[in-house]
Amino acid sequence: MSEDPATHPRARNRRGEGAKLRDEIVAAAAGLLDETGDDSAISLRSVARRAGIAAPSIYRHFPDxxxxxxxxxxxxxxxxxxxxxxxxxxxxxxxxxxxxxxxxxxxxxxxxxxxxxxxxxxxxxxxxxxxxxxxxxxxxxxxxxxxxxxxxxxxxxxxxxxxxxxxxxxxxxxxxxxxxxxxxxxxxxxxxxxxxxxxxxxxxxxxxxxxx
The missing domain is CATH 1.10.357.10 (Tetracycline Repressor, domain 2)
Structure with missing residues (x-):
């Protein structure tokens, strides 16, 4: 059984690794889209949960x-x-x-x-x-x-x-x-x-x- 990323948060990126976090956010959203087939399932909260980060962290890379x-x-x-x-x-x-x-x-x-x-x-x-x-x-x-x-x-x-x-x-x-x-x-x-x-x-x- 796969682990819930919300209970196992990702390691904090080092300085200069912001691009990596951005890619991980996009990958998390794409994964949710593949699984649900429904873009309405893609929210800041669901993407953050999938990526193992706090939702406010997304705003550093995406405004909405x-x-x-x-x-x-x-x-x-x-x-x-x-x-x-x-x-x-x-x-x-x-x-x-x-x-x-x-x-x-x-x-x-x-x-x-x-x-x-x-x-x-x-x-x-x-x-x-x-x-x-x-x-x-x-x-x-x-x-x-x-x-x-x-x-x-x-x-x-x-x-x-x-x-x-x-x-x-x-x-x-x-x-x-x-x-x-x-x-x-x-x-x-x-x-x-x-x-x-x-x-x-x-x-x-x-x-x-x-x-x-």
Whole structure:
């Protein structure tokens, strides 16, 4: 049985280790989000308990709960981007394989981290803007690197003559909407009998790629 961090407080960080405590706070919030799947469960008190610190200690690094969630979301996107880059590298030089690597990696990340994924794409943010330290500008670039990877993969397919895209950036948004819809519906309708090749069907229909 795991120990309750509230009854075993963490050792006090040495001077200059504030960044370590900040990372531990973010990790604690991400862990709670993974376990509960509900961003409303992420409060200053619950995060402090998980991290084994006093709640007031959080204010040295985050002014409010929304700031913690923003950090969790940025960390999740960074993890997604690293995953997608690794998948693309492993796919080799074939443009079609690289595009599918990005799409499949995205869907697999969403399935593996449903709580984080929901928060990454807006369930929490809009109602709380204006009442927190998080602004529209903070949210503007979230997911930008992932979208660029998708656009680059589409552009490579167009350059190879596999698709007829004339605006890979716009087409990447359209493809992402399809992937996001599939990821969401898989999460909320797990009992539905999804065709085993539904992701391939979606990707080929939205991009114009030939099925192979």
């Amino acid at each position: 709960q929304a700031a913690i969630m923003l950090a969790v979301t940025r960390s999740a996107f960074a993890e997604l981007d690293d995953r997608l880059r690794a998948d693309v590298a492993a796919a080799g030089e074939d443009p079609r394989s690289r595009l599918f690597a990005v799409c499949d990696g995205y869907l697999e990340f969403a399935a593996a981290h449903p709580g984080r994924y929901r928060t990454m794409f807006g369930g929490f943010w809009k109602p709380n803007l204006g009442e927190s330290s998080v602004s529209e500008d903070d949210l503007a670039t979230l997911g930008q690197a992932s979208m660029e990877l998708l656009a680059e993969a589409l552009a490579a397919c167009a350059d190879a003559g596999l698709i007829t895209s004339t605006d890979p950036s716009a087409d990447a948004v359209a493809l992402w909407l399809g992937l996001h819809g599939l990821a969401h519906q898989r999460a909320v309708s797990p009992a539905f009998r999804w065709p085993p090749d539904i992701a391939e069907r979606l990707i080929t229909k939205l991009t114009g790629l030939d099925c192979e």
